[in-house]
Every structure is written in C-alpha cells, then in structure tokens.
Amino acid sequence: MSTLEIKDLHVSIETEQGTKEILKGVSLTIRTGETHAIMGPNGSGKSTLASTIAGHPRYNVTSGTITLDGEDVLAMSVDERARAGLFLAMQYPVEVPGVSMTNFLRTAKTAIDGEAPKLRTWTKDVKAAMEKLRIDADFTQRNVNEGFSGGEKKRVEILQLELFKPKFAVLDETDSGLDVDALKVVSEGVNRAHAEGNMGTLLITHYTRILRYIKPEFVHVFVDGQVVEEGGPELADRLEEEGYDRYAKGAGAATIAAADAAVQG
Amino acid sequence: MTAEITTEKARIGAPSIAGFTEEGEGLVAAKVDHTHNHGVTVMSSRAERLTSFNVADFPLPTGREEEWRFSPVRGLANLLSDTATDLDPVPAAGYTVEAPEGYVRAPLAPGAAPRGTALVPADRAAVVASANTDEALHVVIPAEAEPAEPLRILVHGAAAGHRSNAHFVLEAGANSRSVVILEHTGAADHNGNLEVIVGEGAKLTVISVQLWEDDAKHLAQHDAQVGKDAVYKHIAVSLGGSIVRLNSNVRFSGEGAEAELLGLYFADAGQHLEHRSFVDHNMANCKSNVLYKGALQGKDAHTVWVGDVLIQKQALGTDSYEKNQNLVLTDGCRADSVPNLEIETGLIEGAGHASSTGRFDDEHLFYLMARGIPEDVARRLVVRGFLNEIIQKIKVPALEERLTDAVERELAASEN
Ligand SMILES: Nc1ncnc2c1ncn2[C@@H]1O[C@H](COP(=O)(O)OP(=O)(O)OP(=O)(O)O)[C@@H](O)[C@H]1O
Ligand SMILES: [Mg+2]
Numbered sequence: 001m002s003t004l005e006i007k008d009l010h011v012s013i014e015t016e017q018g019t020k021e022i023l024k025g026v027s028l029t030i031r032t033g034e035t036h037a038i039m040g041p042n043g044s045g046k047s048t049l050a051s052t053i054a055g056h057p058r059y060n061v062t063s064g065t066i067t068l069d070g071e072d073v074l075a076m077s078v079d080e081r082a083r084a085g086l087f088l089a090m091q092y093p094v095e096v097p098g099v100s101m102t103n104f105l106r107t108a109k110t111a112i113d114g115e116a117p118k119l120r121t122w123t124k125d126v127k128a129a130m131e132k133l134r135i136d137a138d139f140t141q142r143n144v145n146e147g148f149s150g151g152e153k154k155r156v157e158i159l160q161l162e163l164f165k166p167k168f169a170v171l172d173e174t175d176s177g178l179d180v181d182a183l184k185v186v187s188e189g190v191n192r193a194h195a196e197g198n199m200g201t202l203l204i205t206h207y208t209r210i211l212r213y214i215k216p217e218f219v220h221v222f223v224d225g226q227v228v229e230e231g232g233p234e235l236a237d238r239l240e241e242e243g244y245d246r247y248a249k250g251a252g253a254a255t256i257a258a259a260d261a262a263v264q265g
Numbered sequence: 266m267t268a269e270i271t272t273e274k275a276r277i278g279a280p281s282i283a284g285f286t287e288e289g290e291g292l293v294a295a296k297v298d299h300t301h302n303h304g305v306t307v308m309s310s311r312a313e314r315l316t317s318f319n320v321a322d323f324p325l326p327t328g329r330e331e332e333w334r335f336s337p338v339r340g341l342a343n344l345l346s347d348t349a350t351d352l353d354p355v356p357a358a359g360y361t362v363e364a365p366e367g368y369v370r371a372p373l374a375p376g377a378a379p380r381g382t383a384l385v386p387a388d389r390a391a392v393v394a395s396a397n398t399d400e401a402l403h404v405v406i407p408a409e410a411e412p413a414e415p416l417r418i419l420v421h422g423a424a425a426g427h428r429s430n431a432h433f434v435l436e437a438g439a440n441s442r443s444v445v446i447l448e449h450t451g452a453a454d455h456n457g458n459l460e461v462i463v464g465e466g467a468k469l470t471v472i473s474v475q476l477w478e479d480d481a482k483h484l485a486q487h488d489a490q491v492g493k494d495a496v497y498k499h500i501a502v503s504l505g506g507s508i509v510r511l512n513s514n515v516r517f518s519g520e521g522a523e524a525e526l527l528g529l530y531f532a533d534a535g536q537h538l539e540h541r542s543f544v545d546h547n548m549a550n551c552k553s554n555v556l557y558k559g560a561l562q563g564k565d566a567h568t569v570w571v572g573d574v575l576i577q578k579q580a581l582g583t584d585s586y587e588k589n590q591n592l593v594l595t596d597g598c599r600a601d602s603v604p605n606l607e608i609e610t611g612l613i614e615g616a617g618h619a620s621s622t623g624r625f626d627d628e629h630l631f632y633l634m635a636r637g638i639p640e641d642v643a644r645r646l647v648v649r650g651f652l653n654e655i656i657q658k659i660k661v662p663a664l665e666e667r668l669t670d671a672v673e674r675e676l677a678a679s680e681n
Contacts, residue, residue, distance in 0.1 A: 054635050057627070082637035094632040098650020107646065108636035143650070144632070160636065 422453030493519025534563025
C-alpha cells in the first residue's frame with residue numbers, strides 16, 4: 001500500500017502584477033485504493049494543486065511538503081515523479097506536433113517501466129485499451145493530441161492512465177466536455193485502473209454526474225486555495241444543490257463571483 | 266515554437282494591384298493569409314533582379330546588397346572570385362554519376378543549348394561558377410522513362426579552402442518519372458550551379474544533400490523550368506559545411522504545372538546555413554508550395570531563409586503557399602526568416618505565407634516529462650518530429666534513414 005501525503009502546502013506564481021499566492025495551506029492524504037473528490041469554484045486553485053503535484057515549473061512551493069511513501073516528491077524532477085508513480089490527467093492536454101501517439105506511448109512506457117515493453121503484447125494491450133475507450137485505431141498514427149477534439153483528448157489521457165498503471169492518478173476535470181456516453185466510457189476506464197492494481201485517485205470535478213460512475217469515499221471542498229470542508233459522498237450532493245455560497249462569507253466577494261461562474265460553467 | 270523572434274518584410278498584395286475585377290478582389294481577400302503582413306517595405310520587385318552570363322555585370326558584393334545582406338561575404342572571397350577550379354595538388358572537387366546507360370550525354374560548353382535555358386546566373390557566385398565551367402555535365406532522363414533507382418550525382422570535395430566550380434544540366438523528358446540525388450561530401454570551396462528542365466507531364470524530384478565536412482563552403486544556384494502539367498520537387502537538406510548558401514528557383518514554361526520547394530537544415534555553433542527560394546509564377550494555373558524547416562543550436566549558429574514568390578499579372582489561377590519554421594534549441598543562435606510575396610493579379614486561387622521562429626516549447630516538454638520521459642529524450646522526440654515532416658517527403662528509404670541518423674548525431678552533439 002502506498003500513501004501520497006500533502007501537508008500544509010503553500011504555492012504561489014509569478015504574474016505581471018507580482019507574486020500571487022494561490023494555495024494557502026492544503027493538507028490531504030490519499031492511500032491506494034481510495035478515491036477522493038475535490039470540488040470547488042473556478043479559480044479556487046484545483047488545477048494549481050494538480051500541476052504542483054506533477055511538478056509544473058510555473059508553480060513555486062513556498063512551504064509545505066508532498067511525500068510519496070515518505071519520499072520527498074518536491075525534490076523530484078517532473079519525469080522522476082511520473083516514474084515514481086504519479087499521473088496527472090490534465091484539464092487541457094497539450095498538443096505535441098511531430099510526435100506520433102505510437103512513438104510517444106512506447107517511449108513513455110519504456111521510461112516508466114525502466115525497460116521497453118515486449119512489442120507484441122504491448123501492441124495488443126494498446127489496441128485493447130483503445131477499443132475499450134472507443135478510440136479509433138488510426139489515432140496511434142496521429143501526433144500527440146494534435147487536432148483531437150476536447151473529448152478525444154480526455155479519452156487519450158485515460159488511455160495513458162490504463163497503460164502506465166500509476167500508483168496515484170490526479171484527474172483534473174477529466175469529465176468536463178464529455179458527452180453522456182463518453183463520460184461512462186471514461187469512468188469505466190478509471191474504475192478498471194482502480195480494480196486492476198493499486199491505485200489511489202484524486203478526482204477534480206465540478207459535477208456530481210461523474211460521481212454516479214466513480215464513487216469517492218471522500219469529498220473535499222476547495223475554496224480560495226484551501227480545503228474548507230471534508231465529508232463523504234453525501235457532501236457532493238449537498239454542494240450540487242446549495243453551491244459554494246455558504247463558504248463564501250469568510251472567503252470574500254471574489255469567491256462568490258467565482259462560485260456563480262462554476263454553476264453556469 | 267511559439268514566440269516569434271525574427272520575421273521581416275512581408276509584401277502582400279502590394280498596392281500596385283491594378284485593374285482586377287471585383288471577383289478577383291474577393292478571391293484575394295478570402296484566400297490571402299495576412300497574418301504576417303508587416304507592411305509594405307521599400308524594396309524593389311523580385312522581377313527587377315538582374316540576371317546575366319556576364320561576370321562584369323556582378324561586382325563583388327559588399328554585404329549591403331539585398332541578396333547578400335545576411336551572408337558572411339568576407340568568408341566567401343575565394344568563392345566569389347572569378348577563378349578556375351583549383352587542380353593543384355588535386356582537383357578541389359570531383360563528381361561521379363550513377364545513372365542508367367545513355368543518360369549521361371556529351372558535356373555542354375557555355376552557350377550550348379540546352380545549357381542556359383533554365384539558369385541565367387542571378388548573383389556573383391552563380392556567374393563565376395558558370396563562367397569557369399567549360400564543360401557542364403549533361404544528364405537526360407528520356408521521355409516516358411521511369412528509372413527504378415534514383416540517379417545520383419556525388420560531389421566530393423578533396424581540398425578544403427580550394428576552389429571548385431560546377432555547372433550541371435539535368436533534363437527530365439516528357440512524362441518521365443525520376444528522382445535525382447545530388448550529394449555533397451568532403452570539403453572544398455564549392456560553387457555549383459544546377460540547371461533543371463522538366464518536360465511536359467514529367468515528375469522529377471531533386472534532392473540536394475549537403476553533408477559536407479566542417480571546413481567546407483558551398484554556394485549554389487539551382488534553377489528549374491517546369492513544363493506543362495509537370496511536377497517538380499526540390500528538397501535541400503543542409504547539415505554540414507561552415508557556410509552553405511543554396512538558392513532554389515522555379516519558373517514555369519507551361520500551364521498546370523506544380524512545384525514544391527522543401528528544405529531542412531540544422532545549424533550548429535558557428536555554422537551559416539542560408540536558403541533562398543524564388544517561385545516565379547509567370548504562367549497561369551500553376552501551383553507552388555514552399556516549406557523550409559530548420560533547427561539551430563550553439564553559439565553563433567546562423568540560418569537564413571528568404572522566400573520570394575512573385576505572382577505575375579498573367580498568372581491567373583495561381584495557388585501558392587510558403588512557410589518557414591525554425592526551432593531554436595539554445596541561446597546564441599540567430600534565425601532570419603523573410604517571406605516576400607508579390608501579387609500582381611487578384612484572379613488567383615490563393616496565396617499565403619507563414620514564418621515562425623520559436624524556442625523549444627516548455628509546455629510540450631512538460632507534457633512529455635509528466636509521462637516519465639527524461640528531458641533529453643523528450644527534446645529529441647520533439648526536434649526529430651519537427652524535422653521529420655521534411656524527411657518523410659523524401660520517399661527514398663535509404664536516404665531517409667541516413668538523414669534521420671545524421672539529425673540524431675546533430676542532436677547528440679548538443680548534449681555535450
Ligand atoms: N498567469 C496567471 N496570472 C494570474 N493569475 C493566474 C495565472 N495563472 C493562474 N492564475 C490564477 O490562479 C488561480 C487558480 O487557478 P486554477 O487554474 O488553479 O483554478 P481552478 O480551481 O483549477 O479553476 P477551474 O475550476 O476554472 O479549472 C486563479 O485565480 C487563476 O486566475
Ligand atoms: Mg482547473
């Protein structure tokens with residue numbers, strides 16, 4: 001069993017207006033086998049948390065720690081984190097021109113496992129995983145994410161999740177922009193990854209819709225760079241009905257505006 | 266590949282478009298890509314550029330001339346002087362030809378047709394190369410012929426710093442299908458003209474590969490005249506040499522023809538790799554596509570691309586596009602990229618251009634690394650992918666493989 005532990009994390013970014021603190025003391029502990037949902041208004045810092053875990057150079061950790069089974073994640077480079085078993089399904093997956101999906105998947109798998117996958121079984125595995133996620137076979141010939149629709153990009157993120165078999169997966173709004181069928185297909189993919197091995201999941205979402213398919217044990221409410229409430233799945237339903245207004249009092253007017261946006265978006 | 270570093274002088278739809286119909290105006294408005302129109306600049310039309318067989322018409326350049334302003338002319342004195350090929354102690358460069366029997370004809374003296382049909386020297390380098398080549402190699406691909414293997418002209422420099430002149434005349438007969446590889450290795454101060462006449466309905470690909478040693482210098486004018494319904498492809502691949510400047514030009518002698526001018530270059534520290542292309546749309550209903558891609562790394566790596574397209578008044582129905590993309594891998598490099606598009610008629614299918622010079626994109630790198638791929642591998646994946654767009658158009662597997670390996674070696678060198 002593995003544990004991903006985030007303790008009192010403070011993160012800031014450099015903007016044209018100067019340094020801006022986005023995460024203001026986040027603590028979270030996830031163990032393999034668990035699913036945690038994070039819900040919160042736009043701009044509250046959910047993607048910042050996800051990107052910081054993955055090691056995006058934009059985000060500066062000013063204090064706090066992230067450890068994976070006691071190992072200091074913050075001391076690892078981006079690729080080391082991935083090889084240590086962390087996976088981020090991005091809110092906006094990046095298009096990488098000139099690099100084919102086949103080449104990319106094989107190179108990444110080789111890096112993560114420390115050895116090249118057996119060609120025959122690998123090709124079969126990729127094909128099977130793609131079929132289950134209803135991704136066309138010709139996607140392997142296309143360049144990474146290039147020209148993929150929003151929903152296709154999300155499916156390809158989950159394809160990687162299934163193929164790379166991480167210890168912890170952070171899914172940043174993987175459900176946004178998916179049609180009803182795709183939502184089901186993608187959720188099944190996540191559940192397969194869960195069932196198969198030892199994986200813990202941090203699911204960032206705005207909608208309870210996906211929670212019909214992926215059942216979190218824990219729900220964390222994220223407002224203005226902090227976890228303001230924690231509970232079980234019932235908390236998600238309550239949020240859906242009441243929005244984030246009741247957290248806004250302490251957090252100020254900006255958060256109320258952001259909460260409105262979340263309801264519309 | 267995001268931030269633009271250098272883009273200059275786009276000339277689109279110069280105000281001199283005269284007498285076009287409303288229909289034509291609509292077409293231009295709809296199809297011309299205005300994204301890189303940085304205003305009309307003071308510059309003479311490409312149509313007015315001097316061409317001549319007379320050496321005296323081209324004084325030694327100072328480096329201030331439009332066509333020499335990016336070139337290190339001081340390092341080119343030997344190549345620009347009006348001198349014969351250096352035969353002492355050995356000929357500075359020699360060549361061998363691999364072609365089916367009967368394809369190589371008797372050499373052509375200056376003025377002996379078809380020499381001079383497609384190529385009239387357009388600068389000092391080309392005129393001295395022409396004047397100092399008494400016997401031009403003449404290769405004819407017969408009409409209807411489809412040689413199974415690519416023809417090869419292998420130029421090998423045997424003496425760095427020693428002057429070599431060459432003028433090759435290549436004719437592709439009507440409806441022939443062929444590939445010609447012009448390969449440069451070794452070292453010399455090589456001044457080489459290539460004159461290409463593409464017959465009606467012929468398909469010809471010319472691949473000029475510069476795999477010179479580090480101390481080679483190379484100036485070249487490659488001119489093609491493309492016949493009715495013919496398809497001409499010219500691919501310049503420049504990896505070696507200290508200074509390479511290759512001008513690839515196309516004109517049409519019949520309607521319905523297509524020209525594709527492609528290029529790939531990879532400049533290391535101190536290297537100057539310059540490519541100029543000129544498509545003269547002098548006939549109606551022809552198509553052209555220009556794409557040059559380059560990578561740069563190391564101190565004072567310098568690349569230049571100048572792409573001229575002229576759509577003449579009579580060239581109705583022209584469809585033309587040109588693009589240059591550069592990927593800057595380290596500090597201290599310089600990539601100049603200058604598209605010039607002149608349009609004298611509005612009645613065209615389309616005309617566009619694009620130019621971008623960018624740094625390695627950190628978001629690409631992050632995405633790949635977030636999947637466990639180490640930074641150096643990720644960089645190589647992206648650069649290889651970037652340049653592969655050109656390599657995969659070569660369609661000669663053995664050559665594609667050699668060039669892929671050569672690019673890998675360039676990339677490996679960057680990690681030292
Ligand atoms: N370059 C930047 N300049 C200024 N502010 C920024 C910049 N990048 C991010 N931020 C701010 O950081 C805050 C947190 O952004 P983040 O993307 O983490 O929010 P989020 O919770 O994921 O929102 P969403 O639900 O919309 O995805 C936002 O207020 C955002 O505007
Ligand atoms: Mg977000």
